[in-house]
Amino acid sequence: VYAAQIEDQAxxxxxxxxxxxxxxxxxxxxxKIRLLKSCGIxxxxxxxxxxxxxxxxxxxxxxxxxxxxxxxxxxx
Numbered sequence: 618v619y620a621a622q623i624e625d626q627a628x629x630x631x632x633x634x635x636x637x638x639x640x641x642x643x644x645x646x647x648x649k650i651r652l653l654k655s656c657g658i659x660x661x662x663x664x665x666x667x668x669x670x671x672x673x674x675x676x677x678x679x680x681x682x683x684x685x686x687x688x689x690x691x692x693x
Contacts, residue, residue: 618659619656619657619658619659620658620659620660620661620688621653621658621659621660621661622660622661622662622663622691623646623649623650623653623660623661623662623663624662624663624664624665624691625640625641625643625645625646625662625663625664625665625666625678626638626639626640626641626665627639627640627641638665638668638669639669640664640665640666640669640670643677643678643681643682646662646664646678646681646682646685647681647682647684647685650662650682650685650686650687651685651686654685654686659688659689660686660687660688660689661687661688661689661690661691662679662682662687662689662690662691663690663691663692663693664678664679664682664690664691664692664693665693666678666679667692667693668693675692679692
């Protein structure tokens, strides 16, 4: 079984506890998930959205990742 943990931070990755972060779009992350799934890879989708977008938008992000086929979520 192959697995990958991917995250939705843009550019240089920063510690999830730092407040200065930038995210890629939901659509970009969904494409990453779909690509990995098409190769038979299990996906752990990490989001740092909580500190950037707030709870409601972060839950929407996570739901879109689930619909794209991620196997597990990691909410930082």
